[in-house]
Amino acid sequence: MMLRLRHDIARLKGDRSGLAAVEFALSAPVILTMFLAGAELTNFAITKMRVSQVALHIADNASRIGTNSLLTAPQISEAQINDLLIGANLQAGKLQLATRGRVIVSSLEPIANPNPTGKFRIRWQRCYGTKSHPSSYGLQGDTNLTGMGPSGQHVTAPDGGGVIFVEVAYDYEPLISDRFLPSSQIRDIAAMTVRDDRDFGGNGEIGIYNSEGVTPSTC
Template sequence: MISTLSSRARHMLSDVRGVAATEFAIVTPFMLLLYIGGVELGNGLAMNVKVSATAHSVADMITQNTALTTTQMDGILAAATATMAPYPIKNGNTSLMTITVSEVSTDASGNATVRWSKSTSASGARTVGQAMTLSSFTAPGGTSNANISLILSEVSYDYTPNLGFTIAGTVKLSDSYYLFPRCSTNGPATLKPPYYDVKYPATSTCTCVQHLQKKTC
């Protein structure tokens, strides 16, 4: 009896059949987790790049104008959503993306407030007169943060992982850009500062394509 049990024990210890299947069963869950996590991380990073590109594109398009009508503003915001392709911007009737553009102007003391704001969301626009905080700076040519205007573009996107929703839920991706208006019809001899701004909403428009070029419409 003892010799039989000993023989069977030695046989079991030397039997390597099914080892590969056992190792595969142990490793597979971890490999799947790494694969799924890599896919979701890649999608999230790609969408985040798209969000940043959208924010920059909106600010860039707005700053090429001295004045915009409501129709033009709506067209720019609608066109900017195409930057997110091929990722969806709606989940059924629910918008996944919010774009808000505002003009922030400063007084002679450098105090910044919102002059106007427009958003693709009914509740996304900033309040006119809202105080804003800008970093103190001096641009080339001696321009300081007094009596200036900046265009602020803000974009947010609700990203829901396809496979990891139960772990991460919905992740809000967001980015913002400040850009100087590129040209203006304002001038020290005719109008009060800021001299470079974008008027909205306006009944007539003027567009320039060169940085800080004064242009008469």
């Protein structure tokens, strides 16, 4: 009996038939976690790129809008800005920018022409989206700015012109879990120089006309 038991134990000790199953059971959680993390980070990177593109397109389009006239410099209106922001939401598609994001569009201009002091103002600022997020770089009416943007990357405006500065803040919705992400909020900025001459001082120095009587997208 003892000899048979010893024989069975020795045979079991050398049995390798279940080795692959055991190795798979041990490695599966690690492999699955790496796969899920990779999928989440890839989706996050794609979403961040889309938010960046939205910010750039808003800045580009806002720098071009205006109603041309033979008598005056091109004028922008509240209706044009509203259309610009609604169009950005449509362009963003499934990002649901209106409910998950906040867009802040600012008109940065020199306080004088020429501008020897190197100071700038935000003549007007318009916002879109229900997310609560104030501007990180200035508010409408600020007149003592050295520029807009992160430290070391300040954007300034040319004498007699202006720059459209756009901030976008967006709440990312994870595919799996935000535990794989550095942050669940995406923020991006973009800036474009106003392309043509523009009537910067119309409508009581706000710089935006409202002959259509629409509700301004104020912040």
